Amino acid sequence: MAESPFKADIERVQKEYSEKMTPGAIVYIPGSSVVNKTGGWRVFMPKFNKDKCVRCFLCYTFCPEPAIYLDEESYPVFDYDYCKGCGICANECPTKAIEMVREFK
Amino acid sequence: MPMRKVMKGNEAAAWAAKLAKPKVVAAFPITPSTLVPEKISEFVADGEMDAEFIKVESEHSAISACVGASAAGVRTFTATASQGLALMHEILFIAAGMRLPIVMAIGNRALSAPINIWNDWQDTISERDTGWIQFYAENNQEALDLILIAFKVAEDERVLLPAMVGFDAFILTHTVEPVEIPDQEVVDEFLGEYVPKHAYLDPARPITQGALGFPAHYMEARYTVWEAMENARKVIKEVFDEFEKKFGRRYHMIEEYKTDDAEIILLTMGSLAGTLKEFVDKKREEGVKIGAAKMTVYRPFPIEEIKALAKKTKVLAILEKDISFGIGGAVFADTSRALINEKEKPIVLDFILGLGGRDVTFENLEEVVEISKKALEGEKVEEVNWIGLRKEIL
Numbered sequence: 001m002a003e004s005p006f007k008a009d010i011e012r013v014q015k016e017y018s019e020k021m022t023p024g025a026i027v028y029i030p031g032s033s034v035v036n037k038t039g040g041w042r043v044f045m046p047k048f049n050k051d052k053c054v055r056c057f058l059c060y061t062f063c064p065e066p067a068i069y070l071d072e073e074s075y076p077v078f079d080y081d082y083c084k085g086c087g088i089c090a091n092e093c094p095t096k097a098i099e100m101v102r103e104f105k
Numbered sequence: 106m107p108m109r110k111v112m113k114g115n116e117a118a119a120w121a122a123k124l125a126k127p128k129v130v131a132a133f134p135i136t137p138s139t140l141v142p143e144k145i146s147e148f149v150a151d152g153e154m155d156a157e158f159i160k161v162e163s164e165h166s167a168i169s170a171c172v173g174a175s176a177a178g179v180r181t182f183t184a185t186a187s188q189g190l191a192l193m194h195e196i197l198f199i200a201a202g203m204r205l206p207i208v209m210a211i212g213n214r215a216l217s218a219p220i221n222i223w224n225d226w227q228d229t230i231s232e233r234d235t236g237w238i239q240f241y242a243e244n245n246q247e248a249l250d251l252i253l254i255a256f257k258v259a260e261d262e263r264v265l266l267p268a269m270v271g272f273d274a275f276i277l278t279h280t281v282e283p284v285e286i287p288d289q290e291v292v293d294e295f296l297g298e299y300v301p302k303h304a305y306l307d308p309a310r311p312i313t314q315g316a317l318g319f320p321a322h323y324m325e326a327r328y329t330v331w332e333a334m335e336n337a338r339k340v341i342k343e344v345f346d347e348f349e350k351k352f353g354r355r356y357h358m359i360e361e362y363k364t365d366d367a368e369i370i371l372l373t374m375g376s377l378a379g380t381l382k383e384f385v386d387k388k389r390e391e392g393v394k395i396g397a398a399k400m401t402v403y404r405p406f407p408i409e410e411i412k413a414l415a416k417k418t419k420v421l422a423i424l425e426k427d428i429s430f431g432i433g434g435a436v437f438a439d440t441s442r443a444l445i446n447e448k449e450k451p452i453v454l455d456f457i458l459g460l461g462g463r464d465v466t467f468e469n470l471e472e473v474v475e476i477s478k479k480a481l482e483g484e485k486v487e488e489v490n491w492i493g494l495r496k497e498i499l
Contacts, residue, residue, distance in 0.1 A: 026314050
C-alpha cells in the first residue's frame with residue numbers, strides 16, 4: 001500500500017499535540033488538520049476489487065476528502081483514516097469495482 | 106487629577122472602555138445598554154478613542170466579531186443585555202473555551218416571556234456556566250471600576266478568560282450619579298498594553314484556533330478552563346489590592362456591612378446592596394442584630410468567603426433577582442454547595458424578589474426579616490420564598 005504523503009508531518013504533529021494541552025486548545029504547529037483522523041465515525045466502507053478496476057481515476061477525482069491516493073501502477077489506494085464512507089467513489093465507479101460494505105469494529 | 110463627572114451607568118461603562126483602550130469594539134444596541142455602544146461610537150467618531158467600532162446586525166455577530174478580534178490578538182470590548190446576551194449564548198462558550206479575554210458590560214435585564222425590559226439578573230445568571238468571570242456592580246462608580254478590573258483579571262496569564270460586568274438595568278444604566286473618572290496615565294499604568302502570548306495572528310507563526318477537539322483532548326481542554334477559573338480567585342484578590350493602591354477604592358469578593366455580631370445576614374448582589382445597607386442601619390436602630398453582604402464576584406464563586414460569612418451568622422438570607430426553575434435561586438443553590446460539607450452551618454433561606462424591575466421596598470425587606478426571625482426561633486419555614494408576589498391575582 002502506498003504510504004501517506006503526510007506521514008512525517010503526522011508523526012511530528014501527533015507527538016507535539018498529544019504532549020501538552022495549550023491555553024484555548026490552540027494548535028501551534030501547522031499541519032494539524034492531517035493529524036485529526038476523521039474516519040472514525042464511518043458506517044459503510046469502500047471495498048475495492050482490483051480485477052474490475054480500469055484505472056479511470058474517477059474515484060480519485062470525486063473523493064471529497066480526499067482519502068484516495070494512486071499507487072505506482074495508478075490503482076486507487078483508500079486511506080481509511082480519513083474516509084468518511086460517503087460512497088461517492090462507489091457511485092461514480094463505471095465498472096462497479098468499488099462496493100460499499102457495512103463496517104464493524 | 107481624577108475628574109468627577111455626573112453620568113449614567115451606561116456612560117460610566119463607555120468611559121471605562123475608553124480608558125481601557127480596546128482596539129476593537131463590536132456591539133449591537135439593546136435596551137437598556139444601548140447607550141454604551143452609542144457613547145463609544147461617539148468617542149471613536151470624535152477621535153478620542155483609537156478603536157475599530159464594528160457595526161453588526163445582531164448580538165450573535167457582535168460577540169463573534171469580538172472573538173475574531175481577540176483571537177487576532179487585540180483588547181476587545183462589547184456591551185449587551187437580556188435577550189442580546191441570550192443570543193450570544195453559544196459564542197460565550199467558544200470565547201471561554203478559546204481563552205479569549207473579552208470584556209463585556211451588561212445592563213442586567215429580565216428575559217422574555219412576557220417581554221420585560223426592566224431589571225433582574227436572569228440574563229447573566231443564565232450564562233453562569235459559560236466559563237465567563239462575572240462581576241456585579243452596586244453603583245455607577247463600581248460599573249466603571251469593575252470593567253477596568255475585569256480587563257486586568259481577564260488578561261492575566263494565569264486566567265485568560267472572558268469577563269462580564271453586570272449593572273442593573275435602569276437602576277444603574279439610566280440613573281445619573283457622580284462618577285470619578287481616573288486619570289488615563291494611572292489606568293495605563295494599571296492595565297498596561299495587552300500583549301497576548303497564546304492567541305494572536307502572525308503569518309510567521311501559523312496556528313489553529315478553535316480546532317476540533319476529539320474525545321482524547323476535549324476533557325483536558327475543558328479542565329484548563331476550570332483550572333483558569335480556580336486561578337481567577339487568587340488573581341481577582343491580587344487585582345483588588347492593586348486597584349486599591351492605584352485608585353484608593355477597595356473591592357472584596359464579598360463585601361460585608363455590620364456583620365460582626367449579626368444573627369441574620371442578608372446576602373445579595375448588585376444595586377440592591379445599597380438598599381440593604383440603609384435597611385440594616387434602620388433595623389440596627391431598632392435593635393435587630395442584622396447585617397448585609399454583597400457578592401461582587403459571582404463567578405468564580407467565592408466559596409471561602411461564603412464559608413467565613415456563614416460562620417458569623419445564624420441565618421443567611423439570600424436575596425436574589427433570578428430564579429432557576431425547579432430548584433430556587435441560583436445564588437442560593439451555589440451557596441448551599443459552598444456550605445454543604447461544613448460542620449456548623451447557618452439556616453440558609455432563599456428570597457426571590459424584584460423580578461422584572463419590581464421595586465424592592467423596605468416592606469419587602471421587613472417580610473424577609475420576619476421569615477428569617479421565624480426560622481431563627483426554630484419554626485419551619487419555606488426554603489424558597491417569593492417576596493412581593495401579588496398572590497391575589499394568581
